[in-house]
Amino acid sequence: xxxxxxxxxxxxxxxxxxxxxxxxxxxxxxxxxxxxxxxxxxxxxxxxxxxxxxxxxxxxxxxxxxxxxxxxxxxxxxxxxxxxxxxxxxxxxxxxxxxxxxxxxxxxxxxxxxxxxxxxxxxxxxxxxxxxxxxxxxxxxxxxxxxxxxxxxxxxxxxxxxxxxxxxxxxxxxxxxxxxxxxxxxxxxxxxxxxxxxxxxxxxxxxxxxxxxxxxxxxxxxxxxxxxxxxxxxxxxxxxxxxxxxxxxxxxxxxxxxxxxxxxxxxxxxxxxxxxxxxxxxxxxxxxxxxxxxxxxxxxxxxxxxxxxx
Numbered sequence: 001x002x003x004x005x006x007x008x009x010x011x012x013x014x015x016x017x018x019x020x021x022x023x024x025x026x027x028x029x030x031x032x033x034x035x036x037x038x039x040x041x042x043x044x045x046x047x048x049x050x051x052x053x054x055x056x057x058x059x060x061x062x063x064x065x066x067x068x069x070x071x072x073x074x075x076x077x078x079x080x081x082x083x084x085x086x087x088x089x090x091x092x093x094x095x096x097x098x099x100x101x102x103x104x105x106x107x108x109x110x111x112x113x114x115x116x117x118x119x120x121x122x123x124x125x126x127x128x129x130x131x132x133x134x135x136x137x138x139x140x141x142x143x144x145x146x147x148x149x150x151x152x153x154x155x156x157x158x159x160x161x162x163x164x165x166x167x168x169x170x171x172x173x174x175x176x177x178x179x180x181x182x183x184x185x186x187x188x189x190x191x192x193x194x195x196x197x198x199x200x201x202x203x204x205x206x207x208x209x210x211x212x213x214x215x216x217x218x219x220x221x222x223x224x225x226x227x228x229x230x231x232x233x234x235x236x237x238x239x240x241x242x243x244x245x246x247x248x249x250x251x252x253x254x255x256x257x258x259x260x261x262x263x264x265x266x267x268x269x270x271x272x273x274x275x276x277x278x279x280x281x282x283x284x285x286x287x288x289x290x291x292x293x294x295x296x297x298x299x300x301x302x303x304x305x306x307x308x309x310x
Contacts, residue, residue, distance in 0.1 A: 013250045016243045021262035022270075023243065025105055027092070027236030029270045032101040034228035035093050038220045043229065044089035045209030046220065048202040050233035055195040062192040069187050070196050078200055080179050084241075085201025087172040090208065091165055098162025101275060105267030107166040109142050109290075112258040114174035119253065122178065134297025138261045141290030145264060149282035177253040180245055190246045198237070261294050 034043060056063075063070075070077065096104060113135050119125040185193060213219050220226060247256040265287045271277040 009250065013247050017247050017256060017259040018262065020240060020243045020247065020256075021259055021266045023235050023240030024108075024260070025263045025267035025270055027232055027240070028096065028101045028104045028108075028267060029274055030228055030231040030236060031093050032096050032275060034225065034232075035096055037222060037225045038228065039209075039212045039216055039218050040093035040097070041090040041205060041208040041212045042218070042220065043093050043232070044085065045202065045205040046229045047089065047232045047237055048085050048198050048205060050229060051237040052195065052198045052202050054233065054238060055191065055198060059192045059195040062189050063195055066188045066192050066196070069184070073184055076179065076182070076185075077196060078204070080176055081197045081200035081204055083172040083176040083179075084197060086204050088169050088176070089201065090205065091172075092169050095162040095165035095169065099166065101271050102268060102277060103163055104166045105263050105271075106142055106145055107163060108170055108173070109138070109261050109264045110167075111170050111174050111177070111260045113139065114171060115177050115253050118174055118178045131297045134258070134293040134295075137289040137293030137296065138258075139293075141286040141288065141293065142261075142264060143286075144282055144289070145268070145286035147282075148280065149285055177244075177248065177256070180248055181253050186249070190249060191242060194238075194241050194245055198241075255297075258294055258297050261290050264290055 031043065038046075092104070116125075116127055116131065116135065120127055180193075188196070220229060244256060247259075265283075268277070268279065268283055272279050
């Protein structure tokens, strides 16, 4: 008999994975106009500070129960918070001052390939031919969008400092995605683990944010600034990280990471809706191989085998 609970869990996880890139893309979309009013480390500090305060009432009991495991892995958790909240927080906002939201979204789309490579290098994970094929198709789609479908643009592509910073953030996110699967962290439930990382990230960001506010004499006081902080705290932080970490626990970082390719069409779509960017034909041309590659690399072949055997 089929395992109904397992099938339901699989279906709900994949449904969350299709929503996760929307939440993640929202960080760049919300932050792009916000950085004109709020400094990068200040925005990141308030983002994770607000997220921590929202989470605390819901995770306090489990967080206290998990304290022995948290203390035993404090160095690892601090490093993960540095990768995910400091680099992929403040550095992302710094990068957005030099490059576009679309560029940032596209560069982040390289994270799944880096996750697979890191798992292969450090964990000896076997990579199936269909995964290589899927990644290749997805990368082709990203290149089509980056180069606007022009080989000339590819050959003459120039990368500014913002794009390089986004590349650093992409690598940091890939390392974080692999570390979150470490066995010693599995005893901590998803939300308390996320809450612990958010709190540690806030602590790591605090001295830089305070120094930034003193030096620039810039403190977020307008309603628009706090709406942006609330948006990145609720949507880009709590919603995106909790769904991503839950999905990693259920199906692993490689498959969960592959869904970051959806940041490309989602991010571009939101840029059109909220930032006034125009959708071009090459966006459609890039979207097709990205979606094909995503499904080819991540869809569980075992489902077809089960159906064939029934």
